[in-house]
Amino acid sequence: MxxxxxxxxxxxxxxxxxxxxxxxxxxxxxxxxxxxxxxxxxxxxxxxxxxxxxxxxxxxxxxxxxxxxxxxxxxxxxxxxxxxxxxxxxxxxxxxxxxxxxxxxxxxxxxPLSQRLMLEAWVERDGKSVATASCLNDVVVSSSGIAKIIRLHVKGEKIRLGNYRSDGLIAATPTGSTAYSVAAGGPIVDPEMEAVIISPICPFSLSNRPMVVPADEAIIVEVEAEQRSEVLLTMDGQIVEPLEPGDTVRISRAPFKAQLIxxxxxxxxxxxxxxxxxxxxxxx
Missing domain, CATH: 3.40.50.10330 (Probable inorganic polyphosphate/atp-NAD kinase; domain 1)
Structure with a gap:
């Protein structure tokens, strides 16, 4: 130093x-x-x-x-x-x-310092930002209950990733690839890489598989407007924010990195x- x-x-x-x-x-x-x-x-x-x-x-x-x-x-x-x-x-x-x-x-x-990618997430409701936080491991949008399927629409700024009927969705950093993401079937990624791993949680489909996207690609998760199950946003397993039907969660790389020794x-x-x-x- x-x-x-x-x-x-x-x-x-x-x-x-x-x-x-x-x-x-x-x-x-x-x-x-x-x-x-x-x-x-x-x-x-x-x-x-x-x-x-x-x-x-x-x-x-x-x-x-x-x-x-x-x-x-x-x-x-x-x-x-x-x-x-x-x-x-x-x-x-x-x-x-x-x-x-x-x-x-x-x-x-x-x-040496290990420079680790971090993510930021914003919750938008009725066109207004109502919550924001950063994380080192992962952003999770999931049902608040056990065995309750929720419906999410996921896209990037320029690409459409798909619609998910599942228990939820994980957006993990390479550091977080060995946490909840790997338990959901996501790949293990070298922690200093620049990527985001998108992993559905128990998807109600045989074709929904984890994806790895560039870290510069913003991920937009839309909670279906007629959602009946309660939905939560969880970051690093420590920050919890209730979501409402119609909410949008925007996930992008943070403007800073974690420096680990x-x-x-x-x-x-x-x-x-x-x-x-x-x-x-x-x-x-």
Whole structure:
């Protein structure tokens, strides 16, 4: 990283065991280096981030904590060092015992930043924008109940993608391709690629299959006007917005990217092997 680090935010998920202990350990090291540490703790429902500026943010938790950190820090251009205290660790790839070594390499400028595509979604109702948010993993338009089919019309700015009768639709980034999208049959995409994966959820058709479209193509999802089932917009599994019949959800690339430290391609493919039992060989 360029320039001296003066102020670092620590985003601490209190639901994770040892998170507070690790936070104190990091704060002690930063204090010796005369770097101001600003701890921010939450217990499941993150609130407002303390006011900046920040030169760096530590994420102490699992992948969900990184998703929250990315939505808060990416618009500010603040890199994130994600320390994994969860179970999966696709995004939070730094083990707790490795943080000091990674941080030292970061100070020397020998750790690259992984630039990750993010998405923005706008909800339009009666010609007016009523909600907007950004995400690192995915945008999901789905039924609010179990086993209730909804009807969606999906198109790009210049192309028509089709009509879907399904439990919903996922628009995932490459980072989110290993989350809900892969469970719905979507492809795994290298996290630094520029693409959006469109995956129907349990489509009522044998011909509806996931599609990969360019990241620069805006995706427009229209909720059928005579929809009877309740419909929800969910982003990163953390932001939930009720939708009404006739609403339009416009999805496009965000004007900023998440900057993740020590989350390179080698780590990504290693996690595919260890967590998803993917062989990557001739017997895959």
């Amino acid at each position: 360029q320039g001296k680090l003066r102020r670092i935010l620590l985003i601490v998920n209190l639901h994770k065991e040892h998170a507070l202990r690790l936070c104190r350990e990091i704060c002690a090291v930063l204090e010796k280096m005369e770097i101001e540490a600003v701890p921010f703790t939450f217990d499941g429902k993150p609130g407002a981030i303390p006011p900046g500026p920040f030169d760096l943010a530590f994420s102490l938790g699992g992948d969900g904590t990184v998703l929250y950190a990315a939505r808060a820090m990416a618009p500010l251009g603040v890199p994130i060092l994600p320390i994994n205290l969860g179970t999966l660790g696709f995004i939070a790839a730094v083990h707790p015992e490795e943080w000091n070594s990674v941080f030292e390499h970061l100070l020397r400028g020998s750790v 020590a989350s390179d391609r080698e780590v990504f493919y290693r996690v595919l092997h260890s967590k998803l039992n993917w062989s990557g060989g001739p017997d895959a």
